[in-house]
Amino acid sequence: MKKHVLLACLLLCPAVALAQALPAPKEFYFAEDPQTTRAIVALRGEDDAVLDRLAANIKRKPNDVESRAQLARIAMRSGRAELGQELYEAALRNAAGKQNLQRAVAWNYGWDLYRAGQPGQALKHWSGLVGGWPGTPAWQPPTYALALWTVGRRDEAVQWYAAAVRTEPRLWSDPANYPDLLPDWTAEERAVLAEVHAAWQANPPAWP
Numbered sequence: 001m002k003k004h005v006l007l008a009c010l011l012l013c014p015a016v017a018l019a020q021a022l023p024a025p026k027e028f029y030f031a032e033d034p035q036t037t038r039a040i041v042a043l044r045g046e047d048d049a050v051l052d053r054l055a056a057n058i059k060r061k062p063n064d065v066e067s068r069a070q071l072a073r074i075a076m077r078s079g080r081a082e083l084g085q086e087l088y089e090a091a092l093r094n095a096a097g098k099q100n101l102q103r104a105v106a107w108n109y110g111w112d113l114y115r116a117g118q119p120g121q122a123l124k125h126w127s128g129l130v131g132g133w134p135g136t137p138a139w140q141p142p143t144y145a146l147a148l149w150t151v152g153r154r155d156e157a158v159q160w161y162a163a164a165v166r167t168e169p170r171l172w173s174d175p176a177n178y179p180d181l182l183p184d185w186t187a188e189e190r191a192v193l194a195e196v197h198a199a200w201q202a203n204p205p206a207w208p
Contacts, residue, residue, distance in 0.1 A: 022127050022144060022156065025163035026136055027207060033137035036103040036129065042066040046074050065095045069105050076112040084112060103129055107139075110147075115186075119150040138167065142182065145196045146189060154199065161196045162205050172197075 042057065042064070043050050051074065057067035068091040076084030088109040095102040106125045114122035126143060141164035148157035164172040171177050175194040182190060 022123075022148070022160075023130060025141060025144075025160050027163070028167045029136045029138050029141050029163055030167055031134035031137045033134055033139060035100040036107045036137065037139055038104055040066050040069040040073070040104055040108055042070045063094045065091045065098075065101055065105065068094065069108060073108060073112055076116055081116045084116075088112070099132065103132065114147065114150075119147050123147040123151060141167070142172075142193060146193050149192060149196045154196075157196050158200050158203070159205055161193075161200045162207070165200065165204075166207065 043053055051071070054067045054071045054074075057064050058071070061067075068087050072084045072087035072091060074084075075081075075087060088105065091105050092102060092109070095105050106128055110122040110125040113119075113125065123144075126140075126147060130140070141160045145157045145161040145164070148154070148160060161172070171181055175190070175197050178185070178190040178193065182193070185193075
């Protein structure tokens with residue numbers, strides 16, 4: 001019975017994520033947000049010795065958020081999504097009350113979910129980063145545009161992309177700039193954003 005309940009919950013999760021509300025974008029997004037968008041690295045490397053040391057860190061200090069988050073990323077990128085999500089969820093719980101660390105874990109978790117084929121869940125975690133400080137980080141318009149477009153919320157995606165263009169019109173008006181603007185994105189992710197750009201170009205939304 002418990003197994004069936006768990007499967008039902010997992011099936012419902014994407015629908016919940018797709019319904020995740022986002023406020024309307026603000027006019028400009030100039031703020032840097034390096035505390036959120038940093039890679040979480042407790043130890044350099046990803047070989048077996050590093051994995052053993054990360055696991056030992058967690059065993060010795062169960063509240064070690066950074067070791068757990070790094071291990072979660074390695075797990076998800078090696079195809080062990082369920083383990084990675086368990087580790088990320090525990091890292092988020094352990095980071096409670098530490099705003100900068102919690103935001104960094106949520107941002108990294110979102111990217112690993114997106115790249116694991118779960119854009120709705122990624123959007124859920126990224127949308128929790130609206131507000132706080134800084135209030136208008138530059139990473140939000142293109143990232144939300146990517147996630148919203150992928151889950152089919154295309155009008156909202158264009159609205160968020162328009163915020164990027166308002167902020168830096170010379171940069172975001174041309175997808176040829178994406179490799180410089182988004183060096184950590186994959187070619188496929190940039191191609192999706194280029195679709196958003198084309199929709200924005202065809203019908204730029206007015207402000208406000």
